[in-house]
Amino acid sequence: MRREPQYTWMFLAGVLVAIGCGSRPQDAAATSQEQGGAKPVRLAQATEGSGVAPAPAGSGTIRGTVKFSGAQPAATHIKMDADPQCQLQHKEPVSKQDVVVNPNGTLQHVFVYVKSGLEGQTFAPPADAVVLNQHGCMYQPHVMGIQVGQPLEIVNGDATLHNVNCKPANSKPFNIAQPVQGMKSKKQFTAQEIMVKCACNVHPWMAAYVGVLPHPYFSVSGEDGGFSLNRLPAGDYTVEAWHERFGTQTKTAHVGDGETASVDFDFSG
């Protein structure tokens, strides 16, 4: 075989040119999007239902707690060493958020919402955005609700980069880059869905679940396991509780004007 070294040199020159051309400033991608400082953001209140609607019609309330009667799962810690910036932000090890049992034996991160009973009524989406923050390489909140058409503001509160990969089946999926701290992006979902999963592929442990509903009657069980569906019109309702690992349960309830109905759920794992 004839030796033809010039092609090898051509190839090496090509490699050098490519590397030289590629050295561009890192935050070039950020310019197209709204940027803010690293100020703390207002978070959606887990127990009040994220995104409070503009004065819905009624005065009834359904409230209760989500009990957990299964075996207490062993806390599994998240390994964050894939990104030193994530690890730096936590002095204590961080536990996984899929099954969080509160000290009082209740279950956190359960999405509770009115599944039926509101047919024929329409509820305009609030103009206020629901905020999904990324803080310490975790989503805050882990489970949340939003109305169809309501703005979702996704914020990078971290000094590292995230991609936000939301995979709704009924709305348009998206995957956005948030390389710079303080970056905000506005999105919305156009159709009802229980639940939309959002995840970060940079940090595979990050996951958030968003319940998208055409009405404002939803809530997420908090650190006391409680939830509350407020300002309901009088009527008969089916209420569903959703948990990412334990599935769904439904209950029925009747509320009159000014009344409070009590509904409890019990997940056994």
Next chain:
Amino acid sequence: MTRHQFAKLTVAMTLILLAAGGLVTSTDSGLSVPDWPLSYGTMFPPMVGGIRYEHTHRLIAALVGLMVGTLAVWTWRADARRWVRWLAGGAFAAVLTQAVLGGLTVLWVLPAPISIAHACLGQLILSGLACVALVTSPAWARVGGWGAGAPLIRRRGLQAMAALFIQLVLGAVIRHTGRFVWAHAAWAVVAIVSLLRLAASLRHAPELPARWRIRASFLAWLVVAQGAIGVVVWRTGAQWAWLSAGHVLIGAVLLAAVCVTAVAAHHATHQAQIS
């Protein structure tokens, strides 16, 4: 460096690229970089988390693109055989197509058909490059002396090629949809048998150079190991990313080896007819 040596180097780098690509799928990090062709607006984003897999894949892909381009230009100017020129040129065209498919998987948020096409085309490119390395080798001229066994080897080589290609598509379907595992598992029987038949015909061809008989044994052992790894990946729910990626990589090696064998056997048959 001779063109044959450069072709072998390109094949080796393409293998590394396939391993990196397999790891991207196995670690689900394909969308960790949402933009393309730049990564977070730069060529060198911070190498953290899933970006380590995705961006490494992109960097190696750029290198392989340059290598295959170089190989194509070199072959076009230095090789008198028109079909070899087209083989090398075709490999480069396929690499460019592959880059676009890779970009679309990112920009269109991993649509299964595009991801499956990207996975399959990558392995076909490896096979094509392995054939370029074969036909530029000094041994190519001596392939003629395979004797009477060559037509059988060619036929079984083509059968194994078809069987392995189907198996490749079925495997890619599992990896990008999570479905039809049974089809890949069932077809594995056909793929393994066709490969073992090819290996047997290589081992029993009396005039074949000893080198090829050693390769046949290697092929036979590799396909058995591949089946075993496949079962482990299946039964453990693909929980080890490196093992799933290894299964993909071995599949790519098997397909390339069978292609090379079939092309060599075709050449040997042809030479025998001429002389």
